[in-house]
Amino acid sequence: xxxxxxxxxxxxxxGQVADPRFRRVLMIGVGLALVLLVGVSAGFVWFIDWxxxxxxxxxxxxxxxxxxxxxxxxxxxxxxxxxxxxxxxxASAITSMFLDNVADAVEAEHYxxxxxxxxxxxxxxxRDTVNFMGVLIGVNILALALYVFFAPLAPxxxxxxxxxxxxxxYFTLAAIRRVGRAQAKRLRRRHMVTIWAAGVLMAxxxxxxxxxxxxxxxxxxxxxxxxxxxxxxxxxxxxxxxQR
Numbered sequence: 001x002x003x004x005x006x007x008x009x010x011x012x013x014x015g016q017v018a019d020p021r022f023r024r025v026l027m028i029g030v031g032l033a034l035v036l037l038v039g040v041s042a043g044f045v046w047f048i049d050w051x052x053x054x055x056x057x058x059x060x061x062x063x064x065x066x067x068x069x070x071x072x073x074x075x076x077x078x079x080x081x082x083x084x085x086x087x088x089x090x091a092s093a094i095t096s097m098f099l100d101n102v103a104d105a106v107e108a109e110h111y112x113x114x115x116x117x118x119x120x121x122x123x124x125x126x127r128d129t130v131n132f133m134g135v136l137i138g139v140n141i142l143a144l145a146l147y148v149f150f151a152p153l154a155p156x157x158x159x160x161x162x163x164x165x166x167x168x169x170y171f172t173l174a175a176i177r178r179v180g181r182a183q184a185k186r187l188r189r190r191h192m193v194t195i196w197a198a199g200v201l202m203a204x205x206x207x208x209x210x211x212x213x214x215x216x217x218x219x220x221x222x223x224x225x226x227x228x229x230x231x232x233x234x235x236x237x238x239x240x241x242x243q244r
Contacts, residue, residue, distance in 0.1 A: 002194040002197055005194060005229050016105070021104075032097075095169070099173045100117075103117065103221075105221075132169050140161070164200075167197075170198075171191075171223050174226070194226070202215060
């Protein structure tokens, strides 16, 4: 049942890609993700280049001038790999900024009978984003030990841990607009398994370069649909598309 709801929500999100309102936010999200990743990459390469300098001295070889180029190219390739991990906090930031726009487009298309949602104040949204990014970074740093000791299972650990965190954040953001923070937390606890599974479904493509650029916005749309499907379920506590 949970997988059916998740897949239905995802395909509804995919089906709206042609919507001009949806496509505009998608393009802005992809562009912003690229800018953030390129900016971080350029800053990191510059730092490595500054750290190594143009001329270096090595035992036996003596003075060498190519070491900084080697480190710079190595840093660039390293960042291509690290972009898999960088996209997790980037996805969180993008979703927090654009979820209202995505959710408005989704609800206008699929739930036109609903009254306008109560948008989260910018200050609250910024605070939530900063707090969540701190949790994401901290948890992933702690998880590095698991990645080392259980290397063959590292992808599964990465998807499971980040799927839980992303599902928790995305669902909460989608739900707050309609039912408020307290009720959003109650719904999240009640449907945690479904939300976790949906988060894992989002975390997997976030680890695929290029594809991960569109996932933050698609995830925002998917969780908007998932929220409405869960509150329409009689087992969700009798809620019927509530207004905040």
